[in-house]
Every structure is written in structure tokens, then in C-alpha cells.
Amino acid sequence: MNRFLVWGADFHQETVTPVQIQFYLWVAAFVAGNLAFPALVHTIPMGGLIFLPIYFFTLVAAYRYGLWAGLATALLSPLANNLLTGMPPVAMLDVIVVKSVLLAVAAALLAQRSKQISLGGLVVVIVAYQGLGGVYEMIKAGSLQAALGDWVLGWPGLLIQLVVGALVLGLWRGKKRS
Numbered sequence: 001m002n003r004f005l006v007w008g009a010d011f012h013q014e015t016v017t018p019v020q021i022q023f024y025l026w027v028a029a030f031v032a033g034n035l036a037f038p039a040l041v042h043t044i045p046m047g048g049l050i051f052l053p054i055y056f057f058t059l060v061a062a063y064r065y066g067l068w069a070g071l072a073t074a075l076l077s078p079l080a081n082n083l084l085t086g087m088p089p090v091a092m093l094d095v096i097v098v099k100s101v102l103l104a105v106a107a108a109l110l111a112q113r114s115k116q117i118s119l120g121g122l123v124v125v126i127v128a129y130q131g132l133g134g135v136y137e138m139i140k141a142g143s144l145q146a147a148l149g150d151w152v153l154g155w156p157g158l159l160i161q162l163v164v165g166a167l168v169l170g171l172w173r174g175k176k177r178s
Helices: 001-007 021-041 047-051 052-085 088-115 120-141 155-171
Strands: none
Touching: 001 047, 021 047, 021 088, 047 052, 047 155, 052 088, 052 155, 088 120, 120 155
16 A cells, blocks of 8 residues: 555556547546535535535546546536536636646546556646646736635645545556456
């Protein structure tokens, strides 16, 4: 277990594409997760800002099932949440979509290239999407404080993405087909 958590364990990304029925089934499941988890944490005052729930299943989708599944989950989750619940607010929708897409790209590429799952790899994914997304947010808001919001207030959510994401993906590593 220590080897997995620190140095990494073998990981097989099972890429699905829009021409496969599994793509639609998995994307629907991940979007449902990205609807249920935010609904749960929004019962806590400032829960969305603290736990960053909209990103969790996007991370898992992209890392486990590749870029197409990650991008579909990244785009559909915030839009579905906004249409069904009004969250995230329209004013923040573009920031969340940008960060979600960056997360999907970073996670899918790292999983595909490294063929490993590790805490270190997920730290790279989280820093990449939050860093680049923070630049977008800073440009949009004209404030460094806005860009640092997920780091300052959302650190529990980032920690959940790191630790729980690593555990879920570590247990769901897949097997290479012969």
C-alpha cells in the first residue's frame, strides 16, 4: 500500500470514445455523481466552496476512461448542475467549466502517459488544473485573491480529490487486455 501511495502502482486507462455505448453509460454515471455529490455538500454552509465537489467525478472519469469521457463529464456536469439547481451560479459557470476541462485534460494525459496511479501524479494533476484555471480566474476577476480561492478555502476539497481520488483509482486500476 505504501508503494502505491508514494511511488505509484500500475494503472490501465480503458479509453472509451463517443462511438461506444460504454462511453454514454460511464459519462451518465459520472455526471450523476457530479450532481449528487454537490447536492450533498451544498447542505453545508459554503460546502461547494470548501469541498469543490463538481471536480471529483471528472477526475475519476478522465483518469480511468480517458480524454473523451473526461471532457464530456467536465462539460456536462456544471451545465446540468446549473440548469437543475442553479449551482454553480451563471457568473461562475465559465470558471468552473475551464477548470473542469483543464482537469480532464491533465488527468487523462497523465494516466495515459504514466500508466501509473500515485499521490504524486495526482498532485501534478491538481496543481496543473488549479494553477492554469487560477490564471484564467485571475484574468477574469482581475484579482489574485479570486485565483487563490480554491487553495485557501477549498483545500479540503483538493485533499479529497487527492486522497479519495487516489484510493478510488488505485482500487479501480483495470487490467490490460491481452
